[in-house]
Amino acid sequence: xxxxxxxxxxLPLTFYVNAHLTxxxxxxxxxxxxxxxxxxxxxxxxxxxVTVDDKSDTSVTITxxxxxxxxxxxxLDGYTVxxxxxxxxxxxxxxxxxxVSCRYVIKNQTTGDRLLIRVVAVNPGGRSPPATIAxxxxxxxxGARPKVRxxxxxxxxxxxxxGEKINLVIPYSGKxxxxxxxxxxxxxxxxxxxxxxTSDRDSILFIRQAERGDSGSYEMCVKVDDFEDKAAIIIxxxxxxxxxxxxxxxxxxxxxxxxxxTVPKDNGNTEITGYTVQKADKKTGDWFNIxxxxxxxxxxISDLIMGNTYTFRIFAENKCGLSEECAVTxxxxxxxxxxxxxxxxxxxxxxxxxxxxxxxVLNDRSTTVGYSTKLLCSVRGCPKPKIMWMKNKxxxxxxxxxxxxxxxxxxxxxxxxxxxGPYDGGEYVCRAENTLxxxxxxxxxxxxxxxxxxxxxxx
Numbered sequence: 001x002x003x004x005x006x007x008x009x010x011l012p013l014t015f016y017v018n019a020h021l022t023x024x025x026x027x028x029x030x031x032x033x034x035x036x037x038x039x040x041x042x043x044x045x046x047x048x049x050v051t052v053d054d055k056s057d058t059s060v061t062i063t064x065x066x067x068x069x070x071x072x073x074x075x076l077d078g079y080t081v082x083x084x085x086x087x088x089x090x091x092x093x094x095x096x097x098x099x100v101s102c103r104y105v106i107k108n109q110t111t112g113d114r115l116l117i118r119v120v121a122v123n124p125g126g127r128s129p130p131a132t133i134a135x136x137x138x139x140x141x142x143g144a145r146p147k148v149r150x151x152x153x154x155x156x157x158x159x160x161x162x163g164e165k166i167n168l169v170i171p172y173s174g175k176x177x178x179x180x181x182x183x184x185x186x187x188x189x190x191x192x193x194x195x196x197x198t199s200d201r202d203s204i205l206f207i208r209q210a211e212r213g214d215s216g217s218y219e220m221c222v223k224v225d226d227f228e229d230k231a232a233i234i235i236x237x238x239x240x241x242x243x244x245x246x247x248x249x250x251x252x253x254x255x256x257x258x259x260x261x262t263v264p265k266d267n268g269n270t271e272i273t274g275y276t277v278q279k280a281d282k283k284t285g286d287w288f289n290i291x292x293x294x295x296x297x298x299x300x301i302s303d304l305i306m307g308n309t310y311t312f313r314i315f316a317e318n319k320c321g322l323s324e325e326c327a328v329t330x331x332x333x334x335x336x337x338x339x340x341x342x343x344x345x346x347x348x349x350x351x352x353x354x355x356x357x358x359x360x361v362l363n364d365r366s367t368t369v370g371y372s373t374k375l376l377c378s379v380r381g382c383p384k385p386k387i388m389w390m391k392n393k394x395x396x397x398x399x400x401x402x403x404x405x406x407x408x409x410x411x412x413x414x415x416x417x418x419x420x421g422p423y424d425g426g427e428y429v430c431r432a433e434n435t436l437x438x439x440x441x442x443x444x445x446x447x448x449x450x451x452x453x454x455x456x457x458x459x
Contacts, residue, residue: 050064082117193207242323257300387406
Protein backbone atom coordinates (compact mmCIF):
# COMPACT_ATOMS: atom_id res chain seq x y z
CA UNK A 1 0.00 0.00 0.00
CA UNK A 2 1.21 3.53 -0.72
CA UNK A 3 2.75 5.15 2.41
CA UNK A 4 0.88 8.38 1.75
CA UNK A 5 -2.45 6.59 1.77
CA UNK A 6 -1.53 4.72 4.98
CA UNK A 7 -0.53 7.97 6.65
CA UNK A 8 -3.88 9.56 5.74
CA UNK A 9 -5.66 6.77 7.65
CA UNK A 10 -3.34 6.74 10.71
CA LEU A 11 -3.21 10.48 11.43
CA PRO A 12 -6.95 10.91 12.29
CA LEU A 13 -6.82 7.76 14.43
CA THR A 14 -3.83 9.11 16.36
CA PHE A 15 -5.58 12.41 17.05
CA TYR A 16 -8.73 10.55 18.25
CA VAL A 17 -6.76 8.33 20.70
CA ASN A 18 -4.86 11.28 22.15
CA ALA A 19 -8.04 13.29 22.64
CA HIS A 20 -9.77 10.35 24.32
CA LEU A 21 -6.85 9.76 26.73
CA THR A 22 -6.73 13.45 27.58
CA UNK A 23 -10.48 13.60 28.42
CA UNK A 24 -10.23 10.40 30.51
CA UNK A 25 -7.35 11.82 32.51
CA UNK A 26 -9.25 15.02 33.10
CA UNK A 27 -12.27 13.03 34.30
CA UNK A 28 -10.12 11.02 36.74
CA UNK A 29 -8.61 14.21 38.07
CA UNK A 30 -12.09 15.69 38.55
CA UNK A 31 -13.30 12.55 40.39
CA UNK A 32 -10.56 12.78 43.01
CA UNK A 33 -10.70 16.58 43.29
CA UNK A 34 -12.45 17.71 46.46
CA UNK A 35 -15.35 20.15 46.18
CA UNK A 36 -14.46 23.81 46.64
CA UNK A 37 -14.35 24.86 50.23
CA UNK A 38 -16.50 27.97 49.63
CA UNK A 39 -19.61 26.04 48.49
CA UNK A 40 -22.38 25.77 51.16
CA UNK A 41 -23.28 22.33 52.49
CA UNK A 42 -26.34 20.70 50.86
CA UNK A 43 -29.56 21.85 52.52
CA UNK A 44 -32.12 20.38 50.14
CA UNK A 45 -34.37 17.61 51.44
CA UNK A 46 -34.87 14.25 49.74
CA UNK A 47 -37.21 13.87 46.71
CA UNK A 48 -40.80 12.93 47.48
CA UNK A 49 -43.09 10.04 46.48
CA VAL A 50 -40.73 7.90 44.41
CA THR A 51 -42.96 5.33 42.68
CA VAL A 52 -42.86 2.85 39.79
CA ASP A 53 -44.78 4.17 36.80
CA ASP A 54 -44.20 1.34 34.30
CA LYS A 55 -42.17 -1.81 33.73
CA SER A 56 -41.01 -4.07 30.91
CA ASP A 57 -38.77 -7.13 30.69
CA THR A 58 -35.65 -4.93 30.51
CA SER A 59 -36.60 -1.54 31.99
CA VAL A 60 -38.25 0.18 34.91
CA THR A 61 -39.82 3.65 34.71
CA ILE A 62 -40.00 5.67 37.93
CA THR A 63 -41.44 9.07 38.86
CA UNK A 64 -41.03 11.38 41.86
CA UNK A 65 -41.76 14.86 43.13
CA UNK A 66 -39.23 17.63 43.88
CA UNK A 67 -37.88 17.99 47.45
CA UNK A 68 -39.94 19.91 49.94
CA UNK A 69 -36.94 22.12 50.80
CA UNK A 70 -34.70 23.61 48.04
CA UNK A 71 -31.92 26.16 48.78
CA UNK A 72 -32.87 29.57 47.44
CA UNK A 73 -29.28 30.61 46.70
CA UNK A 74 -28.21 27.54 44.74
CA UNK A 75 -31.33 25.70 43.61
CA LEU A 76 -31.03 22.19 42.12
CA ASP A 77 -28.77 20.94 39.34
CA GLY A 78 -30.78 17.77 38.83
CA TYR A 79 -31.32 14.25 40.13
CA THR A 80 -29.25 11.07 40.24
CA VAL A 81 -31.01 7.70 39.97
CA UNK A 82 -29.16 4.84 41.68
CA UNK A 83 -29.90 1.11 41.64
CA UNK A 84 -28.66 -2.09 43.26
CA UNK A 85 -29.80 -5.67 43.24
CA UNK A 86 -31.74 -6.99 46.23
CA UNK A 87 -29.38 -8.35 48.89
CA UNK A 88 -26.40 -6.17 47.92
CA UNK A 89 -25.22 -2.68 48.80
CA UNK A 90 -23.38 -2.04 45.53
CA UNK A 91 -25.24 1.10 44.43
CA UNK A 92 -24.66 2.18 40.84
CA UNK A 93 -25.67 5.36 39.06
CA UNK A 94 -28.24 4.63 36.36
CA UNK A 95 -28.04 8.01 34.60
CA UNK A 96 -24.66 9.22 33.39
CA UNK A 97 -25.83 12.84 33.35
CA UNK A 98 -28.05 14.55 35.89
CA UNK A 99 -31.69 14.57 34.89
CA VAL A 100 -33.83 17.60 35.56
CA SER A 101 -37.06 15.71 34.86
CA CYS A 102 -38.96 13.96 37.64
CA ARG A 103 -39.34 10.86 35.48
CA TYR A 104 -36.61 8.44 34.39
CA VAL A 105 -36.43 5.12 32.49
CA ILE A 106 -33.86 2.67 33.89
CA LYS A 107 -32.87 0.62 30.83
CA ASN A 108 -30.75 -2.48 30.03
CA GLN A 109 -31.81 -4.54 33.06
CA THR A 110 -32.05 -8.31 33.34
CA THR A 111 -35.51 -9.90 33.38
CA GLY A 112 -36.31 -11.37 36.77
CA ASP A 113 -33.91 -9.19 38.79
CA ARG A 114 -35.20 -7.45 41.88
CA LEU A 115 -33.88 -3.92 42.11
CA LEU A 116 -33.68 -1.44 44.94
CA ILE A 117 -34.06 2.07 43.53
CA ARG A 118 -33.34 5.44 45.07
CA VAL A 119 -33.24 9.05 43.87
CA VAL A 120 -30.87 11.79 45.10
CA ALA A 121 -31.25 15.55 44.51
CA VAL A 122 -27.95 17.28 43.63
CA ASN A 123 -26.90 20.95 43.82
CA PRO A 124 -23.51 22.74 44.00
CA GLY A 125 -23.37 22.02 47.72
CA GLY A 126 -23.68 18.26 47.32
CA ARG A 127 -26.25 15.46 47.54
CA SER A 128 -29.52 15.28 49.42
CA PRO A 129 -30.53 12.29 51.54
CA PRO A 130 -31.70 9.51 49.19
CA ALA A 131 -35.41 8.72 48.68
CA THR A 132 -35.75 4.94 48.28
CA ILE A 133 -38.63 2.80 47.02
CA ALA A 134 -39.57 0.66 49.99
CA UNK A 135 -39.99 -2.71 48.24
CA UNK A 136 -37.70 -4.33 45.65
CA UNK A 137 -38.94 -3.85 42.09
CA UNK A 138 -39.21 -6.99 39.94
CA UNK A 139 -38.00 -6.41 36.37
CA UNK A 140 -40.83 -8.07 34.51
CA UNK A 141 -43.39 -6.84 32.04
CA UNK A 142 -46.90 -6.46 33.43
CA GLY A 143 -49.46 -8.23 31.27
CA ALA A 144 -52.34 -5.97 32.28
CA ARG A 145 -52.48 -3.38 35.01
CA PRO A 146 -54.90 -4.13 37.84
CA LYS A 147 -58.26 -2.36 37.65
CA VAL A 148 -61.22 -2.37 40.02
CA ARG A 149 -64.49 -2.04 38.05
CA UNK A 150 -66.76 -0.58 40.68
CA UNK A 151 -70.48 -0.86 39.77
CA UNK A 152 -72.28 2.45 39.32
CA UNK A 153 -74.64 1.98 42.28
CA UNK A 154 -71.65 1.62 44.62
CA UNK A 155 -70.10 4.92 43.59
CA UNK A 156 -72.43 6.66 46.00
CA UNK A 157 -73.39 5.84 49.57
CA UNK A 158 -74.78 2.30 49.86
CA UNK A 159 -77.63 2.24 52.40
CA UNK A 160 -79.12 -0.89 54.00
CA UNK A 161 -81.42 -1.50 56.97
CA UNK A 162 -80.37 -3.37 60.09
CA GLY A 163 -80.89 -7.11 59.62
CA GLU A 164 -80.71 -7.02 55.83
CA LYS A 165 -78.16 -9.03 53.84
CA ILE A 166 -75.24 -7.38 52.08
CA ASN A 167 -73.86 -9.15 49.02
CA LEU A 168 -71.63 -6.90 46.91
CA VAL A 169 -69.94 -8.32 43.81
CA ILE A 170 -67.00 -6.17 42.65
CA PRO A 171 -65.42 -7.16 39.30
CA TYR A 172 -61.72 -6.55 38.69
CA SER A 173 -59.09 -7.28 36.04
CA GLY A 174 -55.31 -7.67 35.81
CA LYS A 175 -52.67 -10.03 34.51
CA UNK A 176 -51.21 -12.07 36.08
CA UNK A 177 -53.94 -12.64 38.68
CA UNK A 178 -53.95 -9.68 41.09
CA UNK A 179 -53.71 -10.03 44.84
CA UNK A 180 -56.95 -8.76 46.39
CA UNK A 181 -57.16 -7.25 49.87
CA UNK A 182 -59.88 -5.47 51.85
CA UNK A 183 -59.81 -2.83 54.59
CA UNK A 184 -62.54 -1.22 56.72
CA UNK A 185 -61.81 2.27 57.97
CA UNK A 186 -58.13 1.59 57.31
CA UNK A 187 -58.06 -1.64 59.35
CA UNK A 188 -58.28 -5.34 58.31
CA UNK A 189 -61.80 -6.72 58.05
CA UNK A 190 -63.29 -8.60 61.00
CA UNK A 191 -63.85 -12.10 59.61
CA UNK A 192 -66.62 -12.65 62.19
CA UNK A 193 -68.68 -9.88 60.61
CA UNK A 194 -67.74 -9.86 56.92
CA UNK A 195 -66.79 -12.66 54.54
CA UNK A 196 -64.69 -12.12 51.42
CA UNK A 197 -64.91 -14.54 48.49
CA THR A 198 -62.49 -13.86 45.66
CA SER A 199 -62.45 -15.52 42.23
CA ASP A 200 -60.42 -14.86 39.09
CA ARG A 201 -62.87 -12.15 37.99
CA ASP A 202 -64.48 -10.61 41.06
CA SER A 203 -64.42 -10.25 44.80
CA ILE A 204 -67.56 -10.57 46.94
CA LEU A 205 -68.20 -8.76 50.23
CA PHE A 206 -70.85 -10.71 52.13
CA ILE A 207 -72.53 -9.82 55.44
CA ARG A 208 -75.36 -12.15 56.49
CA GLN A 209 -77.21 -9.74 58.81
CA ALA A 210 -76.13 -6.13 58.78
CA GLU A 211 -75.62 -4.24 62.02
CA ARG A 212 -75.03 -0.54 62.59
CA GLY A 213 -71.42 -1.33 63.47
CA ASP A 214 -70.94 -2.52 59.89
CA SER A 215 -71.24 1.08 58.67
CA GLY A 216 -68.01 2.60 57.43
CA SER A 217 -65.61 3.03 54.53
CA TYR A 218 -64.57 -0.23 52.86
CA GLU A 219 -61.56 -0.23 50.56
CA MET A 220 -60.79 -2.93 47.99
CA CYS A 221 -57.23 -3.09 46.63
CA VAL A 222 -56.01 -5.21 43.71
CA LYS A 223 -52.24 -5.48 43.17
CA VAL A 224 -50.03 -6.91 40.44
CA ASP A 225 -46.35 -6.68 41.37
CA ASP A 226 -45.76 -2.98 42.05
CA PHE A 227 -49.01 -1.78 40.46
CA GLU A 228 -52.28 -1.49 42.32
CA ASP A 229 -55.76 -0.03 42.03
CA LYS A 230 -58.16 0.83 44.83
CA ALA A 231 -61.88 1.50 45.19
CA ALA A 232 -63.71 2.85 48.23
CA ILE A 233 -67.28 1.87 49.17
CA ILE A 234 -69.26 3.82 51.79
CA ILE A 235 -71.78 1.53 53.55
CA UNK A 236 -74.43 2.97 55.87
CA UNK A 237 -76.60 0.67 58.00
CA UNK A 238 -79.75 2.39 59.29
CA UNK A 239 -82.72 1.52 61.51
CA UNK A 240 -85.81 3.14 63.02
CA UNK A 241 -85.10 6.26 65.10
CA UNK A 242 -85.83 6.74 68.76
CA UNK A 243 -88.63 9.02 69.99
CA UNK A 244 -88.16 12.78 70.41
CA UNK A 245 -86.11 13.53 73.51
CA UNK A 246 -88.80 15.73 75.07
CA UNK A 247 -92.18 17.35 74.39
CA UNK A 248 -94.07 20.02 76.27
CA UNK A 249 -97.19 22.16 76.05
CA UNK A 250 -96.03 25.75 75.75
CA UNK A 251 -99.33 27.64 75.71
CA UNK A 252 -103.10 27.17 75.52
CA UNK A 253 -105.41 29.92 74.26
CA UNK A 254 -108.84 29.91 72.70
CA UNK A 255 -109.14 26.77 70.61
CA UNK A 256 -105.35 26.44 70.15
CA UNK A 257 -102.43 24.65 71.80
CA UNK A 258 -98.71 25.39 71.16
CA UNK A 259 -96.27 22.41 71.32
CA UNK A 260 -92.47 22.18 71.33
CA UNK A 261 -90.17 19.13 71.22
CA THR A 262 -86.52 18.20 70.73
CA VAL A 263 -84.77 15.86 68.28
CA PRO A 264 -84.33 12.17 69.17
CA LYS A 265 -81.16 11.07 70.95
CA ASP A 266 -80.89 8.18 68.45
CA ASN A 267 -81.59 9.10 64.83
CA GLY A 268 -81.16 5.52 63.55
CA ASN A 269 -77.82 6.39 61.89
CA THR A 270 -79.52 8.62 59.33
CA GLU A 271 -81.14 12.03 59.23
CA ILE A 272 -84.61 12.65 60.66
CA THR A 273 -87.00 13.39 57.79
CA GLY A 274 -90.06 14.47 59.80
CA TYR A 275 -92.44 13.99 62.73
CA THR A 276 -96.00 12.71 63.17
CA VAL A 277 -98.10 14.59 65.77
CA GLN A 278 -101.19 12.93 67.29
CA LYS A 279 -103.90 14.07 69.70
CA ALA A 280 -106.28 12.17 72.02
CA ASP A 281 -109.44 13.42 73.70
CA LYS A 282 -109.57 12.45 77.37
CA LYS A 283 -113.17 11.32 76.98
CA THR A 284 -112.48 8.70 74.30
CA GLY A 285 -108.74 8.08 74.57
CA ASP A 286 -108.50 7.49 70.79
CA TRP A 287 -105.43 8.84 68.98
CA PHE A 288 -105.73 10.77 65.73
CA ASN A 289 -103.05 12.13 63.39
CA ILE A 290 -102.86 15.92 63.28
CA UNK A 291 -99.61 16.45 61.37
CA UNK A 292 -97.65 13.99 59.21
CA UNK A 293 -94.13 14.35 57.74
CA UNK A 294 -93.82 17.60 59.72
CA UNK A 295 -90.26 18.94 59.70
CA UNK A 296 -90.22 21.67 62.37
CA UNK A 297 -89.70 21.30 66.15
CA UNK A 298 -92.77 23.32 67.15
CA UNK A 299 -96.39 23.41 66.06
CA UNK A 300 -99.69 25.13 66.82
CA ILE A 301 -102.67 22.77 67.02
CA SER A 302 -105.93 24.55 66.17
CA ASP A 303 -109.66 23.87 65.83
CA LEU A 304 -109.90 22.03 69.16
CA ILE A 305 -113.30 21.53 70.78
CA MET A 306 -114.31 23.78 73.63
CA GLY A 307 -114.66 21.98 76.96
CA ASN A 308 -112.49 18.97 75.96
CA THR A 309 -109.15 17.97 77.49
CA TYR A 310 -106.36 16.77 75.16
CA THR A 311 -103.10 14.85 75.37
CA PHE A 312 -100.47 14.91 72.59
CA ARG A 313 -97.70 12.55 71.44
CA ILE A 314 -95.06 12.68 68.69
CA PHE A 315 -93.24 10.02 66.63
CA ALA A 316 -89.92 10.66 64.84
CA GLU A 317 -89.45 9.51 61.24
CA ASN A 318 -86.42 8.67 59.04
CA LYS A 319 -85.86 6.65 55.85
CA CYS A 320 -86.83 3.44 57.69
CA GLY A 321 -90.16 4.80 58.91
CA LEU A 322 -91.74 5.96 62.19
CA SER A 323 -90.12 5.33 65.54
CA GLU A 324 -91.59 2.45 67.53
CA GLU A 325 -91.86 4.62 70.64
CA CYS A 326 -93.18 8.14 71.04
CA ALA A 327 -92.85 11.14 73.31
CA VAL A 328 -96.05 11.99 75.24
CA THR A 329 -96.89 15.29 76.94
CA UNK A 330 -96.83 15.09 80.73
CA UNK A 331 -99.57 17.60 81.17
CA UNK A 332 -102.96 18.05 79.52
CA UNK A 333 -104.50 20.91 77.60
CA UNK A 334 -108.07 21.87 78.49
CA UNK A 335 -110.03 24.09 76.13
CA UNK A 336 -112.01 26.18 78.66
CA UNK A 337 -115.56 27.21 77.92
CA UNK A 338 -115.86 30.97 77.78
CA UNK A 339 -118.87 32.53 79.50
CA UNK A 340 -120.37 34.99 77.06
CA UNK A 341 -122.69 37.69 78.42
CA UNK A 342 -125.00 38.13 75.46
CA UNK A 343 -126.77 41.44 75.32
CA UNK A 344 -128.96 41.60 72.24
CA UNK A 345 -129.37 44.93 70.52
CA UNK A 346 -132.87 46.32 70.96
CA UNK A 347 -134.96 45.97 67.86
CA UNK A 348 -135.81 49.23 66.24
CA UNK A 349 -138.44 49.02 63.54
CA UNK A 350 -137.44 50.83 60.40
CA UNK A 351 -139.56 53.78 59.43
CA UNK A 352 -140.70 53.22 55.88
CA UNK A 353 -143.09 56.24 55.73
CA UNK A 354 -142.49 58.46 52.73
CA UNK A 355 -144.27 61.30 51.04
CA UNK A 356 -145.63 60.59 47.56
CA UNK A 357 -143.16 60.87 44.73
CA UNK A 358 -143.63 60.23 41.03
CA UNK A 359 -140.93 57.96 39.71
CA UNK A 360 -142.34 58.24 36.15
CA VAL A 361 -144.13 61.43 35.13
CA LEU A 362 -146.78 62.01 32.45
CA ASN A 363 -145.60 62.98 28.97
CA ASP A 364 -147.45 65.05 26.37
CA ARG A 365 -148.99 63.01 23.64
CA SER A 366 -151.47 63.11 20.78
CA THR A 367 -154.18 60.78 19.48
CA THR A 368 -156.81 60.57 16.76
CA VAL A 369 -160.55 60.97 17.15
CA GLY A 370 -162.17 57.63 17.82
CA TYR A 371 -158.97 55.83 18.89
CA SER A 372 -158.74 55.03 22.60
CA THR A 373 -155.56 56.13 24.40
CA LYS A 374 -153.89 55.76 27.83
CA LEU A 375 -151.97 58.15 30.06
CA LEU A 376 -149.38 56.39 32.30
CA CYS A 377 -147.24 57.37 35.33
CA SER A 378 -145.80 55.67 38.40
CA VAL A 379 -145.69 56.78 42.02
CA ARG A 380 -144.36 55.62 45.38
CA GLY A 381 -145.07 56.57 48.95
CA CYS A 382 -146.01 55.20 52.36
CA PRO A 383 -148.77 55.10 53.38
CA LYS A 384 -150.12 54.22 49.97
CA PRO A 385 -151.03 57.44 48.21
CA LYS A 386 -154.56 58.17 47.03
CA ILE A 387 -154.70 58.81 43.27
CA MET A 388 -156.84 61.52 41.68
CA TRP A 389 -157.12 62.47 37.99
CA MET A 390 -158.08 65.96 36.74
CA LYS A 391 -158.83 67.45 33.34
CA ASN A 392 -158.41 71.15 32.93
CA LYS A 393 -158.39 71.36 36.77
CA UNK A 394 -161.69 69.47 36.98
CA UNK A 395 -161.77 66.21 38.93
CA UNK A 396 -162.64 63.20 36.83
CA UNK A 397 -164.86 60.48 38.13
CA UNK A 398 -165.03 57.28 36.14
CA UNK A 399 -168.27 56.40 37.89
CA UNK A 400 -170.05 59.43 36.42
CA UNK A 401 -168.42 59.32 33.00
CA UNK A 402 -167.86 55.92 31.42
CA UNK A 403 -165.52 57.53 28.89
CA UNK A 404 -162.75 57.44 31.52
CA UNK A 405 -161.29 54.39 33.21
CA UNK A 406 -158.84 54.91 36.11
CA UNK A 407 -156.58 52.06 37.29
CA UNK A 408 -153.89 52.14 40.06
CA UNK A 409 -152.01 48.86 40.68
CA UNK A 410 -148.55 48.42 42.27
CA UNK A 411 -147.77 52.10 41.98
CA UNK A 412 -148.65 52.23 38.24
CA UNK A 413 -151.36 54.80 37.55
CA UNK A 414 -153.34 54.57 34.28
CA UNK A 415 -156.03 56.81 32.79
CA UNK A 416 -157.75 55.21 29.79
CA UNK A 417 -159.77 57.54 27.50
CA UNK A 418 -162.20 55.55 25.40
CA UNK A 419 -162.83 56.77 21.81
CA UNK A 420 -161.94 60.39 22.48
CA GLY A 421 -163.65 63.17 20.60
CA PRO A 422 -162.35 66.60 19.60
CA TYR A 423 -163.40 68.05 22.97
CA ASP A 424 -161.43 65.46 25.02
CA GLY A 425 -158.14 67.21 24.35
CA GLY A 426 -156.67 69.42 27.04
CA GLU A 427 -154.43 69.36 30.16
CA TYR A 428 -154.58 66.25 32.34
CA VAL A 429 -153.08 66.03 35.85
CA CYS A 430 -152.50 63.03 38.12
CA ARG A 431 -152.35 63.82 41.85
CA ALA A 432 -150.96 61.47 44.54
CA GLU A 433 -151.71 62.29 48.17
CA ASN A 434 -151.13 60.70 51.59
CA THR A 435 -150.74 61.97 55.15
CA LEU A 436 -147.22 63.22 54.46
CA UNK A 437 -148.08 65.31 51.42
CA UNK A 438 -149.21 65.43 47.85
CA UNK A 439 -147.61 65.72 44.44
CA UNK A 440 -148.86 66.33 40.88
CA UNK A 441 -147.69 65.41 37.40
CA UNK A 442 -149.36 66.63 34.22
CA UNK A 443 -149.38 66.50 30.43
CA UNK A 444 -151.22 67.80 27.39
CA UNK A 445 -153.35 65.60 25.17
CA UNK A 446 -154.05 66.60 21.58
CA UNK A 447 -156.96 64.87 19.75
CA UNK A 448 -156.64 65.15 15.96
CA UNK A 449 -159.29 64.68 13.31
CA UNK A 450 -158.81 61.77 10.90
CA UNK A 451 -157.67 62.66 7.37
CA UNK A 452 -160.42 60.64 5.58
CA UNK A 453 -163.10 62.92 7.09
CA UNK A 454 -161.85 65.93 5.02
CA UNK A 455 -161.75 63.78 1.91
CA UNK A 456 -165.43 62.75 2.28
CA UNK A 457 -166.42 66.40 2.79
CA UNK A 458 -164.73 67.50 -0.46
CA UNK A 459 -166.55 64.85 -2.42
